[in-house]
Amino acid sequence: MSQIEITQILEQIREEIEVDASGKGKASIRATARLADVQDSSIRRAFEGAALEPSLLAQSLIQQGFDSAALQSWSQEGIPDLAVATILEYYAYDAGRxxxxxxxxxxxxxIAIGIRVWMQTIKGWDKSEQPQDCSKILSPSHEAAQLALLVGEFAGLEKSLTAQLAVNAATRVNPALKPAADELKSAIACTDPCDDAYLNPTQIGEAIGKSAIAVNKWLINAGLQYRTDDRKLPYRPTELGKQWGRMVSAVARGSNQTVFQLRWLPGVTELFQQYQ
Structure with missing residues (x-):
């Protein structure tokens, strides 16, 4: 599918997009299904059964903070923009076959602009035309933090790592926040295992006598990770794999750029021994 075809689809669902006065968007189930290239009945069933026996899609939405009861109302009221993003990510990477x-x-x-911004653009919503409430105007540092949170959510990063990215982004925009930011990062670190506690495939291979390639193949076959089309994030954990693995930050070789890698708790080596 070409970019032109995607643009045509976006134009076709234009009338099924709504943006309220505050800039928050909604899309119909039909429009969301059209974007994801699935039947709208599949999404509707996930919403209807969310309170009793949540499907994997419903579980993904609930994990993002959406209430199961709210999902049932979306069939009539429309799907919130951030939920649309979660649904698209599910059918892009987490829906298996x-x-x-x-x-x-x-x-x-x-991912570059966010689905809310796209909805605002396609509906012609203009922030400058909205009544300004000075108590709710976001500072540049606040906006930088929100952008980091959005990118972290799309990238599937752990919440603690995403929080650290948001703190770093706000600090870069407003250096005066650094003392408070350092305290926040220390608090986050105290509630989560250190990144150094997680092993990469090479380290796992050294522990069990296998190559990093063999380790990655085993992790895929065991249903703990899957391969993506993104060279920067070639592997991501499955729902099962999230019990053992997480995305951690690292410095790329030959540069000072921060990259993200999927690493694993040392206990994952025991699984290799159990299921050889």
Whole structure:
């Protein structure tokens, strides 16, 4: 599917997008299903059964903070923009054999600006025309932190790592926040295992006598990780794999750029011994 075809789809669902006065967007189930290249009945069933027996899609939404009861109302009221993003990510990477190439392409198209901004743009919403409440105007540092949170969410990073990225982003915009930021990062570190406690495939291989390639293949076959089309994030954990692995930050070789890698708790080596 080409970028032109995606643009045509976006234009076709224009009338099924709403943006309220505050800039928050909603999309119909039909529009969301069209974006993800799935039947709208699949999404509707996930919403209807969320309170009793949540599907994997419903579980993904609930994990993002959406209430199961709220999901049932979306059939009539529309799906919030951030929930649309979660649904697209699910069908792009987490739906197993139901993953859709189109959903991945749409995710990549949205990740640079965010789906809310796209909804605002396609509906012609203009922030400058809205009544300004001085108590709610976001500072540049606040906006930088929100952008980091959004990117972290799309990238599937752990919440603690995403929080650290948000703190770093706010501090870069406003250096005066550094003392408070350092205290916040220390508090986050105290509630989460240190990144150094996690092993990469090479380290796991050294412990069990296998190559890093063999380790990655085993992790895929065991249903703990899956391969993506993103060279910067070639592997991501499955829902099962999130019990053992997490995305951690690292400095790329030959540069000072921060990259993210999927690493694993040392206990994962015991699984290799159990399921050889």
């Amino acid at each position: 139901y993953c859709k190439k189109q959903a991945r392409l749409v995710c990549k198209a949205f």
